[in-house]
Amino acid sequence: MRLHHNQSSYDRFLWTTLQYKPGLLPTTHHNPLCHTRSEGMNHPGHPDVLLSDCKVGAGLPESGGQNLPTTRSGTKLKYLYYCPMKFTQPILPYAPDALSPVISPMTIDYHYGKHEKAYIDNLNRLIEDTPYEDMPLERIIIESDGVLFNNASQAWNHIFYFFQFQPQGQKAPGGKLMEQIEKQFGSFEELQKKMEEAGAGVFGSGWVWLANNVNGELEIIKASNAENPLTRGLNPILVFDVWEHAYYLDYQNRRPEYLKKLWDIVDWSVIESRYPF
């Protein structure tokens, strides 16, 4: 298991490339939940910079490009982004009312502000002083079970969910992903229908995922509770939350209506970036 950080991709988010065991899927995740222990460690993209000299979020637009450290060889860094010892909840890339009426600001407040925050807080508490403390989140998900798995996976799943939306995003897939959708499902509309059916068919709380295998073939996965396709060696690219807390304030028991509306806010440029072909 090796964790790579690709400095060229450090613009708005931290890109984490996780290389699985030989023979399994190498995958790139566009997931800004990141985890790096700071004490005595060098920055993964800049081996001559101590993480303890870096500031959280340095170089991001919010910081005005301030707080960038200088490397020991005297180079002023352009971008630097690291997370401290604990996982931190990233700020959403849109305003709380931006997804309305598909997802209301009140649902964002409860779902992102309280449910997702609680998963991250629990995760941080559970890994403290354990061997999981230094692991990337994807590895914790793959190696843990029980209450730690539930909180780690839910922390990851929600970031993946919320960061795939934009009110003015790309409305349909293109490129290699669209080719694969047409090959397997016949049309984008048919994929949408199958995803909606799968989401409506999840019994109780869970998720409906679109993921790819090592050959790029797509699978729709009905998942219970915190289940994540990473544990099956698959690469997730799209997910719909079908826990009641995701839709009840806005749609009450009308889960199929919620699923249908979500297509209006999915940004397919994000989904394409998660499809590594």
Ligand code: MN
């Ligand atoms: Mn949720």
